[in-house]
Amino acid sequence: MLILIIIVSCFIAQSFLPWWIIGPICLIASFFVSSSKKQAFWSGFAGVFILWLVKILSLSLPNEHLLANKVGQVFKLPAADTNWIVMIFVSSLIGGVVGGLSSLTGNLLKK
DSSP states (O other), X not given: OHHHHHHHHHHHHTTTSOGXXXXXXXXXXXXXXXXXXXXXXXXXXXXXXXXXXXXXXXXXXXXXXXXXXXXXXXXXXXSSTTHHHXXXXXXXXXXXHXXXXXXXXXXXXXX
């Protein structure tokens, strides 16, 4: 339930607000809905990770991963057409960690 709340509310908010809005959204959602610290962290992590993974793939697939490969070159990844996989995973992982820690904070504020 908490994962779905986070995915839907973050998707709507990120359409017109900056990326870091996931922090307050996860915090507030977890404050009101979560039941344990473990559930709060993993729900926030999974919700944002899945959302960002789907969003990045939906933006990257139509342009044949051009930008993701260029960013991979900036980070000195080996020259390959698969740099986009690493960049998408790392980007989603960063979002997941922010979401997870924000959700954990929301749960801990409740106590």
